[in-house]
Amino acid sequence: MKQLYLLAILLSSSVYSQFNSKGLDVTKFDIETNIYTKDSTANALIIYETGNSYIDKNTFKLVTEVKRKLKILNRNGFDKTTITIPLYKNDKNSEKISEIRATTYNLENNDITKTQLERKDIFEENYNDRYTLSKFTFPNIKEGSVITYSYTIESPFIYKYKGWEFQDNIPKLYSEYNTSIPGNYEYSIKLVGLQKLDTHDQKLVKNCLSAFNGGTADCTKTVYAMSNIPAFIDEEYMTTKDNYLSRIEYELKVFRGFDGTVDNITKTWKDTDKELKSDENIGRQLGKKTNLDGLLANVFTDKSNTLIKAKEIYQFVQDNYTWNEEYKIFNDVSVKDLIKEKSGNVSEINILLYNILEENEINVKPILLSTRNNGLPTKLYPVISEFNYIIVQATIDGKTYLLDATDNYLSFGELPYRCLNQYGRLLDFKNGSEWIDIEADKTSTTQYLVDLQISDDNKINGTIKTKYVGYPALLKKKKYFENPTEYIDNYADIQTSITVLDHEVYVINKNDDEFSESFKAEFDDSSINSDNVYLNPFIFKFFKENPFKLQERTYPIDFGYKNSFLYSMQLDLGDKYEVIDMPKEINGVLPNNTGEIIFQTKVDDDKLLLFFKVTLKESLYDAAYYDALKMYFGKILDVQTNSLIVLKKK
Template identity: 60%
Template sequence: MKHIYLITLLITALSFSQTSFNSDSFTVSRNDISTHTFNTDSTANALIIYEQGNSFFDKGNYALKTEIRRKIKILNRNGFEWATAKIYLFNDGKRKEKVSQIFATTYNIENGEVIKSELKSDDIFEEIYNEKYTIVKFTLPNIQEGSVLTYSYVLESPFVYKYYPWEFQDEIPKIYSEYNTSIPGNYEYNIKLVGDQKLDKEESTVVKNCLSGPRNSAADCANTTYIMTNIPAFIAEDFMTTKKNYLSRIEYELKVFKGFDGTVNNITKTWKDADKELKTDANIGRQIGKSTSQKAEVANMLTDPKNTLSVAKDIYKYVQDTYVWNGEYKIFNDVSVKNLIKSKSGKVSEINILLHNLLEEHDISVKPILLSTRDNGLPTQLFPVISEFNYMIVQASIDGKTYLLDATDPYLNFGELPFRCLNQYGRLLDFKLGSEWIPIGTNIFSGIQYQVDLKIENDSVTGKVKAKHMGYDALNKRKAFFRNKSTYKDHIADLQSDYKISHHEVQDTERNAKGFSETYRIEKSTDNTGNDMVYINPFIFRIFENNPFKLQQRTYPIDFGYKKSYLYSIQIDLGDTYELIEKPEEILAKLPNNSGQLIINTSLNEQKLMLFFRLNFNESLYSPDYYNILKAYVDKVLDVQSNSLVVLKKI
């Protein structure tokens, strides 16, 4: 057997030594304009040469002000979109953020001269984004390939509980990013640095009496400078959660406010405080445990009332089949289980609270879990930020086992969660003993098992395919099949364009079955070259159509959401007509730390060629250190799928 051992490659830091750009200041140099390449990242369409933010409290009205200056280089036409700036202004219906002092200039070199084009006030527009935000946007004039853009503005916000966050990383590279903050001593914030990029400088000093209050009172300020340089672009790719989980940035959450009169207001609560508030919250605590008025109706449809697990499954299926999710994630607004029962349609929280209450009414131990979906970002674990949660599921404890349940999807099997929920962890609410963080995920492998039997005779290949889908692969298959069976069969035929498909059968008749199994027959003419040689690619089914990993460097995890396993076996009956000339090479490829493997075995026994293929990803989440090795791993699978041949010759 040929062994291929894949070893982890060390990812070296990129060098951003770009002496042509003036990244020391907001001033535009001639070299900034005349330089048209960025050797560090040849794929970049634009880059930020320099940016600076300064946040402080206004001495007059105590509003939070932020001055922003940014210098951008346009490298090619694909970077023109960066000539449009968008400023999002928050409002709560009573107060709103403001922007002023917008100045913007485009710099070009024409006929050897530096030409400046100024933004006109008439080219600044404001539009409604949603009920909470308006957008002020402008596009700089006279944009060309090679242009340098500068713009600056001042933000004013009355919402001091949310100190202005600063994003060091963006979708284009940055050479220099600086953020200066001035925070009075009577404002205490939780400060969180997110992302894998490291600060080059973090320096603080204390300024005495920076903010004055009534009756000659004053506060000292902590003035801090954060600098990050040579920041690579963040490029989104497959197998990741929302990019805000990984973009390097600094965020603030007001913890304590101390008034000049000596009053102290604890803004950020402990989880003990948060639990008390959730317990009495009209949308959460007061809905949980309410009588459903459905107990008698549910009791009549129980198949085995003495079996707790059977009762739980019956109740789960009842909620799945009776109530329809309206697509809303809202868990803290207008939650009413009563309205759900009446209308048969409702929010995530309403459906799962009803599930919780019905299970509890039948003496099953249940607790609600708050979580944040994959596209909503990871919730902060350092302190409670309830607004970061947007979803609710149920934990049921039955006969020593725990099950995570969500009844919003009628195709889910008992104990499965929608893929959107697989976001590492959630907060288990226990109003008696206190809440706690728990992992949210699955240890069950998802994947496909193919068993193919082929026979070659009379210049044709015929055979039978058995396919068994597991986990999330099965969930996707069930949805596709039960929503439109004829379209599903056409799709199967399209996937196997070389083969004619017939006698398709599905063994699972329930839309929320645990798996999905199907069989069908295939037929095609042999690829005969005319010299009695026949070539067959044994890989009728492909695991990958292309390599999803295309970046030179990935700085954030590879998050599949679940473990993956693919098994493919094929038996080719050569009969008495053909002899084997060549078969695929045998392979054993392993990922470090037993985190994955690729195996191909072949054997010939009594004119029957057997090929066994296994591909495993034993982890649902891989660190960025695995990126290059995973890319090579998938490349090998693609090569095997495309270039493995069985060569036969007529006897």
């Protein structure tokens, strides 16, 4: 057995090591092998890829050469045989692609065959006003095919130095990026992601670039390389994958001309604050007179109470102005147009809120942020294009509230889930901007209170009360207020094991921060005729499945907000039944007391009492917590699904 085990290890090592990850040459082994032992779920594999970017000494354009070799492991990997290459453009110039070569390799009668891509099968598609797409699909694709392709891009946009993605949604054996950057171009270089570089070598090349006036520049040549790169796999409770995909990015910081001129491209936050203050879409809209005093006169109930006044202003904006679902925070912003049209983008809605609050002597400041789907903005230097949202901070009686009036179901101080993206930039044009944390203002809760009894005719019925606070309440309110009658009818349909009677909802306003409901329940087919009764006490379940399925996760678990769940049940046994078996109690915590699970059952005075509580005390967990959270959710599901109470007639 030991010899067989050793042989399996050697074979596995051999399979991996014999892929030719040194270049584009394709071996018979590359085609014959249809499994990647390090990731048996992979549908395709990048065996080798390299990029090379440099400034052409004759044209002074940025040239990027790309070469790539992929293995198609099965039919599900066929999508990797259609290649799309984005080409940037503006009103005056555009990137050009050339030297596209693509080949499909297969085995026929034990010989390697090649099928070349023809020029007529390469297409260009106008994607939008900033990008054209060059596209082609490999011919003669089969399971087991190996494909190679290469191309060259020539770009006049040197300030947009090409980045490189080391990680993809399929694994890679080897990925290398070579750069040559003249000394008169100074870039901020950012390595994103959690994968480590195997190679990071630099050398200086003298006089790599010459100008017509005799000026010269030295170049820094750099080699970045990674090997054995795992596929990035999306899972629940994460922000955009762009936050975590391992890659390298460039932002032009300073350009020094051969004539001695210096252009500081990347600004400091001090410079950026000045620009934003005078920007016609941000600074010049902030503080504009709204002329809404007449409409607001009937809104205020107590102008002496600042918090009440702020809440009434907030609801006024929510009720009277509609978000058009556009995220244009630096383009076409006009508070005047919003007041006239009653509909506008994010900036217009929340700047109007800012202006009305400020007119009523409430301390407010704007906050720039990036939504969860847009990615985290870098803190290394200002990149305004990375922000796509604006909210308002109000400070009242020493307490700060983060406000967004784009959704009339939000309660005062509650942000849309899309905004819960760790941090934002608080703009203060007098004292300077600063980074601040963006967090939900309270723990969200879900509560079920179940009170049951066994009736004289041996049926189980009772009353169920539910309460939602925070983001669970937000979801419930939207479903209910959209169509209250339909909500109640659908609710009854969902509860297939019970008949719902006398359903009542306790919520008055759309922006209340709680949603409560109660109903009477009669359990279908619940007649008790045998001596022993087997009962699963969980009518409602917090989770239907474990959201964590990966063997390993290298990026954080981002719930967005802290959460608490409570399920409490009381079953009146009367004088007819006794409990002969109950599930075991559980008390557990996540590492560093960042979460807790409590499950208790007991019998007290002919009543069976059950208490189940789950808490997630953090909104963001490091990847090191993944295994613990996976087990934690597994235990929650086990309690909900497998808890069994056995009753016996006395």
